[in-house]
Amino acid sequence: MPSLLANPGSPSIKDVAQRAGVSTTTVSRVLTDADAVRPVLRERVQQAIAELGWRPNLAARRLRQRTTSLIGLVVADIRNPFFTAISRAVEDMAYAAGLRLILCNSDENPAKEQSYLELMADERASGVILAPTLEFTERHQPGHWPFPLVMVDRAPQAAATDAVLLDNVGAAGELTRHLLAQGCRRIALLAGSHSTTGRQRQAGYEAALREAGLPPRVLALRPDAQAGQDGAARLLAEPAGTRPDALLATSGLLLLGAWRAARAAGLALPRELALAGFDDNDWTTMPEPAITVLAQPTEDIGRSAAELLLQRMAEPERAPRRIVLQGQLLVRGSSLRLG
Structure with missing residues (x-):
């Protein structure tokens, strides 16, 4: 036939x-x-x-068009539940808008991040949502890339770029003041060293301690659970009179590492050590006592970032917008020493 x-x-x-x-x-x-x-x-x-x-033939069609129905999302660590939740919210918005999404994981590696952004340029992406590395924020120049860029979770303080952020300084200050109100006086901070977020949360922590007339103690760490556990273990191995009476972590993975170190050291929470940190991940309600956290509005962060990108794609000349969202302090047993 x-x-x-x-x-x-x-x-x-x-x-x-x-x-x-x-x-x-x-x-x-x-x-x-x-x-x-x-x-x-x-x-x-x-x-x-x-x-x-x-x-x-999509590849051939891209060669004839300046952009595509594709957007990119580059996160720092997809294993971090914070970025997983943001990715889900962005994907939902992209699907509703009829856009395809490429998800990339930079691993906090500037070279890998650069490679993925170049890939987005090669693919003629219509826009990219990026959780940038510290190196990217320090060298970023608006208009450098051939696509709209929305920064999420991290951004330079004065960058003329669309961004969706948490009030990191205020949130860390709130957590620190809570620990102070519980009678803690030797509060050590496990701070992520690879982003502006860690620096901003460190600033909020230090400001709250200055108000109380107390010295800060900061360990700058790679923001993963193993680094948090190793750093916390070093602090908790000190003599009882000098070791911290509270640990505060600037990310959910560092908080998980700190909890593991406290458990390995045999310290009772919160009597011997108060513990608190960022991100209301599922595991934080499982220990006894449960862990005090500053919950971030992850769905709102992801959704707002996608909305900003869609607006920028529709109105390329509009002024940059910076959306700053508030977190919620969830006080649980790991930090409740009084009352």
């Missing part, structure tokens, strides 16, 4: 045009702007595509 296609093998746009009885230009217009084609022709083209099982 002879082939129904214009050419044997995989169907092409010419095959679709022949089956629908239209030009290849009409097929392209259906793919790129279906509303610009008369309904009867659009239906014929769509039926021909379905019958032939044809998939357009």
Whole structure:
């Protein structure tokens, strides 16, 4: 039986045009702007595509267009539940807007981050949401990349770039003042060293201690659980009279490491050690006592970042916006020494 296609093998746009009885230009217009084609022709083209099982050559189409229906999301560590939740919110928004999403994990590695941003440029992405490394924020120049950029969770203080952030200084100050109110006086901070977020939370912690006339003690660490555990273990190995009576962690993974170190040291929470930190991850309610945290509005952060990107794509010349959201202090047994 002879082939129904214009050419044997995989169907092409010419095959679709022949089956629908239209030009290849009409097929392209259906793919790129279906509303610009008369309904009867659009239906014929769509039926021909379905019958032939044809998939357009997206790579070739990108070469003819300045942008695509694709956006990128580059996070620091997809294993961190904070970034997992943000990714889910961004993906939901992208799906609703008919956009494809490429998710990349930088591992806090500037070279890897640069490689992924170059990939987005090569793919002609319509925009990118980025949780930048510290190195990126220090060298960032608005307009450097050929796509709109929205920073999430981290951003330079004065950057003229769309960004969605937590009030990190205020949140860390609130956590520190809570520990002070419980009678803690030797509060040590496990601070992430790879982002502006860690620095801002350190600033809030130090400001609260200055108000109380107490000295800060900061360990700058890679923001993962093992680094948090190792750092906390060093602090907790000190003599009882000098070791911290409270540990505060600037991320959920550092907090997990600190809790593991406290458990390994056999210290009773909160009598011998008060513990608190950022991110209301599922595990924080499982220990006895449960862990005091500053909960971040992760869904709102991801959704707001996606909304900013969509707005920027629609209005390239509008002024940059910076959205600063508030967290919620959830006081639990790990820090309740009084009352």
